[in-house]
Amino acid sequence: MKKYNRVLTHHNDLLACFTTRLEGVSPPPYRGFNVAFHVGDNPDHVRTNHQTLATLLHYDRAKLVYMNQIHSDHVHILTDEDDFDHPPTCDALITHRRETPLMVMSADCIPILVYDPTHEVIAAIHAGRAGALSAIVPKTLQTMKEVYGSHLHELHIAIGPSIQGCCYEVNATIAHEVKSLGYGTALRYEEEKIFLDVYTIVQQQLMTLGVLHIDVTQYHCSACHHDEYFSYRADHQRTGRMGGVISLQSSVPTA
Template identity: 35%
Template structure:
C-alpha cells in the first residue's frame, strides 16, 4: 500500500502504490482520486484504508482540487462542508494535520520544516513546474515561519525523463523556464524530466535535504500511469508533522 515512507525529526512522508484497495478495473485497486470516474464509495473506502495504514484519521486528511496551476492554499483544518479549492499546493502550520496530493505521472512533492512545524503537499506536473508551483509553496511556507535550509523535501513516484516524450517545441518551452527539465527518451526523442526540474528549483531555493523516489510510474505496473492507461486511478502522497 505504501511504496515509500520516511520520518525525519517528526515529519512524516508517505507515497502509495496501487494495491490494497477495493476499486475495480480499470482503477484497481487503491485508487484515491475522486474525479477519475471510479465509484465514489470505493474511493471513500480506499482513502480510509490508506489513512488508517499510516495511522491517520481519514477525516483529518486535506485534499485538493488540482488544476495544473500555481495557486497555494493555507489550511488549518479539513475542508468539511466548504468547497475544495482549485489549487495545486496546500500548506499548513497545524501539527497532526495531514496534507495529500494525487498523481498518476505528475511529480508529488512533499515538504516539511520540522522546527517551524510547517508542511506542504504540492502537485507538480509539467504545467505546474513551468508556472512555479513549487517555489510558490516554499514562499507560503516561509510566510508561516519555515526556513528553506531546514525544509525536508521528498518527491514520489512519477514518470521519468526517459519515458516522458513530448514534442520538441514543448521541451524547448519547458527548458526555457527550467533547463534541468530538458531530457531525451530512452529511444532518442524529446522529453521532459519534471522531477529533475522540481529538484533544481528546490536547490536554488536553498532546500538541500531532498530525496527522489526511484519509481517511474509509466514503467511500474505497481503504480497508476495516465500516459500508459488513460482510464486509471490516482496515487497519493501524504505529509504531516507530529
Template identity: 35%
Template sequence: MGRSEAAAPAAATAEHSANGAHFAFTDRWGGVSAVPYEELNLGGAVGDEPEAVRTNRARAARALGLDPDRVVWMNQVHGREVAVVDAPWGERPVPEADAVVTTERGLPLAVLTADCTPVLLADPEAGVIAAAHAGRPGMVAGVVPATVAAMTALGADPSRIVARTGPAVCGRCYEVPERMRAEVAEVERAAFAETSWGTPAVDVTAGVHAQLERLGVHDREQSPVCTLESGDHFSYRRDRTTGRLAGYVWLD
C-alpha cells in the same frame, strides 16, 4: 507495497524522521476499486465509484495511523495556487489549488498523481508542512517556488526544509514534441531530457529538484520509481483511464 501484498492494508510504510515529520507515498495495491482503477485508486474525479474511493482513502489513512476525515485534499488544476489551511475542509468546497500548506500539527496534507511529481515538504522546527502537485504545466508555472514562499511566510526556513518527491514519470519516458521541450527548457533547463529511444522529453522531477536547490532546499530525496514503467503504480500516460496515487505529509 508490492502486488503480492495486495490483501494487506493499503499504503506503504511512512518514512518517520527523528524530528517528527512523516512522508508516505502509495502504490496501486490494497484497495477495492475494480478495473481499470484496480485497486487503490485515491482519486475522486477519474470515473471510479465514489464509495470505492472513500473506502480506499480510509484504508490508506488508517494504514498510516491517520484519521481519514482529517486528511486535506486539493482540487488540482495544474496551476500554482497555494492554499493555506488550518483544518479539514469538512462541508466546505475543496478549492482549486495545486499546493496546500499548514502549521497545524497532526493535520495530514495529501496530493494526487498518476505521472506528475508529488512534492512533500516539511520544516519541523517551524512546524510548517506542504504538499504540492507538480506536473509539467505546474512546474513551469512555478508551483514549487510558490509553495516554498508560502511556507517561508509562515516561518519556515528553506535551509531546514526536508523535501521528498514521489513516484512520477521519468525523463527517459516522458516524450513530448520538440517545441514543447524547448519551451519548458526556457523556463527550467534542468527539465530538458531525451527518451531512452532518442526523442525529445521532459524530466519534471529533475526540474522540481533544480528549483528546490536554487531556493536553498538541500535536504531532498527522490523516488526511483517511474510510474510509466512500473506496473505497481498508476500511469495516465500509459493507461489513460486509471486511478491516482497519493503522497501524504504530516507532523506529530
C-alpha cells in the same frame, strides 16, 4: 510490495508516505488502491480505500484535506473551511495544524511533500510539467518562508513516484518552451523523439533556492512500473490516482 511507502522517517511526530496502486478495492481500470473521486471510479470504492489508509496511518479520514488540482501555480494555506468533503482548488497546500493530513494526488505528475522541522509546518505539492514550469514548487516554499518564517535550507523534501525522462515523450513546442525557460538539461533527444524529465526542472529550482535535504527513495518511474503505480500515460489516461500524504501527528505507525 505494499499499499504505501514511508518517507522522511527520521522525524518524530511526522507521518509522510506515498501510496501505491497495490491492493485496495477499486476494479480495473482503477485497480486497486485509487484515492481519487474525479476519475470515474465508484465513490464507495474510493471512500473504502481512503478509510483503509486512514486506519493504517492512524489519522481521522474526515480531517484529511486533498486538492482539486488544476495544474496551476496556486498555493493555498489551510483554512477552517477545508476538509475531506470540501477540498480547496489549488496545487499546493500548507498547514501548521496538527492531526490534519494533507494529500496530493498523482498518476505521472510529481507528488512532493515538504516538512519544516523548526517551525512545524508541512506542505503537499502537485507538480506536473505545467506546474513545474510555472514554478509551483518555489512559490510554495517562498510562501512557507513569508508566512511561517521557514528557512529553505532547513526544509526536508520528499519526491514521489512520477513519470521520468525514460518515458515522458513531448513535442517540439513543449521542448522549445522548456528550453526558453532555462531548463534545457531536462530534455533528452533520441532519434526523432524528445523526452522530458520534469524532476530535473524541480531539482534545478530546489538547488537555486538552497534546499539541502531531498528524499528520493520513492522517486520511481510511474510509467515503467505501472503495475505498482498509476500512470496516466502508460494506462492510456483511464486510471486511478495515488496519494502523497503528510501529517503532523503524535501517533505514527511503526514503519
